[in-house]
Amino acid sequence: MSLSFAQQAIPYWRLSGFYFFYFAVVGSLIPYWGIYLKSLGYSSQDVGVISSIIMATRIVAPNFWGWLADHTQQRLRIIRIGSLTASIIFTGILLDQRYWWLVLVVSCYTFFWHAVLPQFEVITLGYLGNNYHRYGQIRLWGSLGFIAAVVGLGLVFDVLPIRFLPLFILTFLILIWLSSLSLKDVSAKKSDGERPKFLSLVLQPTIICFLAASFLLQLSHGPYYTFYTLYLVENYGYTRTATGLLWALGVLAEVAIFMVMHKVLGRFNLRLLMLFALGVTSLRWLLIAYGAEYLPVLLFAQLLHACSFGIAHAVSIELVRTYFKGANQGQAQAMYSSFSFGAGGAAGALIGGLLWDYSASTTYVLAAVSVFVAFVLCYFWLHPVDRSAGDTPHE
Numbered sequence: 001m002s003l004s005f006a007q008q009a010i011p012y013w014r015l016s017g018f019y020f021f022y023f024a025v026v027g028s029l030i031p032y033w034g035i036y037l038k039s040l041g042y043s044s045q046d047v048g049v050i051s052s053i054i055m056a057t058r059i060v061a062p063n064f065w066g067w068l069a070d071h072t073q074q075r076l077r078i079i080r081i082g083s084l085t086a087s088i089i090f091t092g093i094l095l096d097q098r099y100w101w102l103v104l105v106v107s108c109y110t111f112f113w114h115a116v117l118p119q120f121e122v123i124t125l126g127y128l129g130n131n132y133h134r135y136g137q138i139r140l141w142g143s144l145g146f147i148a149a150v151v152g153l154g155l156v157f158d159v160l161p162i163r164f165l166p167l168f169i170l171t172f173l174i175l176i177w178l179s180s181l182s183l184k185d186v187s188a189k190k191s192d193g194e195r196p197k198f199l200s201l202v203l204q205p206t207i208i209c210f211l212a213a214s215f216l217l218q219l220s221h222g223p224y225y226t227f228y229t230l231y232l233v234e235n236y237g238y239t240r241t242a243t244g245l246l247w248a249l250g251v252l253a254e255v256a257i258f259m260v261m262h263k264v265l266g267r268f269n270l271r272l273l274m275l276f277a278l279g280v281t282s283l284r285w286l287l288i289a290y291g292a293e294y295l296p297v298l299l300f301a302q303l304l305h306a307c308s309f310g311i312a313h314a315v316s317i318e319l320v321r322t323y324f325k326g327a328n329q330g331q332a333q334a335m336y337s338s339f340s341f342g343a344g345g346a347a348g349a350l351i352g353g354l355l356w357d358y359s360a361s362t363t364y365v366l367a368a369v370s371v372f373v374a375f376v377l378c379y380f381w382l383h384p385v386d387r388s389a390g391d392t393p394h395e
Contacts, residue, residue, distance in 0.1 A: 011182075011183065012138065014182045014183055017141070018120060018176065018179045018183070019120075019138065019141045019142035020141045020142060020144060020145035021175040021179055022117060022145070023142035023143065023145040023149075024145040024146065024149040024172040025113075025169055025172045025176070026146055027145065027153075027251075028149045028153060028165065028172060029169065030150075030226075030247075031150050031228070034227060034229060035157075035162050035230065035240075036162050036163070037102075038230070039161075040097050043357075044356045045353050045354065046099065047226070047230075048226060048349050048352055049353060050102055051225075051226045051349045052349035052353070053107055053346075054106060055342055055344075055348075056346035057110040057111050058110070058337060058342030058343075058346070059342035061110070061111045061114035061115060062115070062335075062337040062338050062342065063334050065118070066118055066119070066331040066333065066334025066335070069122075069331075070329075070331045073185075073327075075119040075120075075123055076123065076183060077185075078115055079119050079123075080177065081115075082112040082113065083116050083173065083177035085109075085112040086113040087174050087176075089108045089109035089112065090169065090170050091170060092105040092108075114337070114342075118330065118336075119330055119333070119334075121317065122330050122333055123183065123185060124139075125321060125329070132318075134262055136259065136262055137258065137259060139258055139314075140258035143251045143258060144255060147251045149172070150251070151245060153165070153168060154241045154243065155241055157240050158241050198324075201323060201324060201332075204323070205383075206323075208381075209378060209382045210316070210319055210382060211335070211336070211339045212374070213274070213278065213382065214336060215340060215344040215347075216370045216374035216377075217278065217312060217340065217344065217370075217371055218340040218344030218345045218348060219345070219347045219351070219367075219370050220281065220282075220285060220348060220370040220371040220374075221309075221345065221367070222344075222346075222348015222349045222350075222351060222367070223348060223349075223352035223356070223364055223367055224364075225345065225349070226353070227356055227363070228243070229243045229247075231288075231360050232246070232292065232298075236292055236293055246299075246302050249302040250309075253302065253304070253306035253310070254305050254309055254310040256310075257310035258314065261310070261314045264314075265314065269384070271378070271382050271384055274312065274315050274378050275375060275378055275382075276307065276311065277307045278371055278372075279375055281304070281308035281312070281371045282375065284304040285364045285368035286364070287301040287304075289364035289365050289368070308371075316340070319384060322384065348370075351366070
């Protein structure tokens with residue numbers, strides 16, 4: 001696999017390494033951050049609020065950095081500055097763990113951390129050029145980084161106290177910055193011709209529907225990303241190692257779908273793939289709500305992560321690539337990140353925090369309803385252009 005990339009002068013391992021370390025941070029935060037905050041004596045609502053900040057800064061930060069990158073064409077410099085500054089600010093968590101200090105540090109470091117991924121997506125697509133369908137074969141290394149972190153730390157925290165979590169996260173943040181130093185910026189440059197107006201592209205019905213569905217899909221993931229480990233450990237007695245392995249199984253399914261996604265995208269249209277992903281995701285949350293005490297049910301539900309994240313994300317990246325060309329790409333990637341993982345994720349974490357102590361299973365039922373609404377929206381209003389026919393989106 002890597003040989004074909006090498007023949008096309010694509011730095012496969014350097015691009016993959018960046019994704020690996022970036023999602024190792026995610027694999028450290030998502031499963032264990034809630035447990036870490038609980039160990040400090042914070043309530044479920046406090047956990048929900050602090051966790052939602054991580055996602056809420058993704059509403060503003062990617063759009064600001066995306067606008068700046070599109071106008072300055074300094075994407076790689078922004079990535080390097082963002083990852084280094086995030087690392088420096090994050091060290092504040094090692095100094096103090098009081099509530100408002102955590103809120104301040106988390107708000108500031110994530111503002112810079114969220115500068116990184118959308119712009120790196122543009123650089124990756126720039127390296128790939130006409131081989132954009134191979135994106136999944138590079139992106140899968142992010143999934144492997146997540147697996148390495150979630151399984152490794154699950155084993156570690158069955159032996160060591162959870163208070164060591166910030167040290168692992170800081171290490172991965174520094175490695176993100178170091179890996180960015182090995183690359184050069186090959187993303188699309190400003191053209192001398194007229195640049196399509198960004199807002200006119202966004203206001204197309206298909207894009208409005210896509211953004212709304214992305215918001216609802218990630219809202220439904222809020223309880224999963226914030227409370228899944230706590231749900232299994234506190235409600236059903238699973239060990240941290242077991243929950244880490246369940247997280248890893250879900251991401252392994254994601255890796256598998258990324259490996260073949262270039263073939264899937266060539267065979268099925270984007271609308272059908274998105275509808276399938278949304279429908280399966282709704283089923284997944286219902287299985288977790290009512291079947292978490294049965295390990296086979298949980299195993300099956302985790303395999304469905306291939307659809308709820310893998311297929312949905314690959315389709316989303318392809319939609320953004322198709323509708324937003326050249327100098328608009330950075331801002332478009334940032335907008336997708338902002339609406340989905342930012343606004344949607346923050347809303348899901350907040351709602352989960354408010355409802356969790358009342359009824360954990362009800363939170364997952366509401367997640368299933370949320371993504372079903374997204375399915376209905378896409379059924380009626382998501383009609384992407386026919387890529388095989390060479391159509392281009394209207395301005």
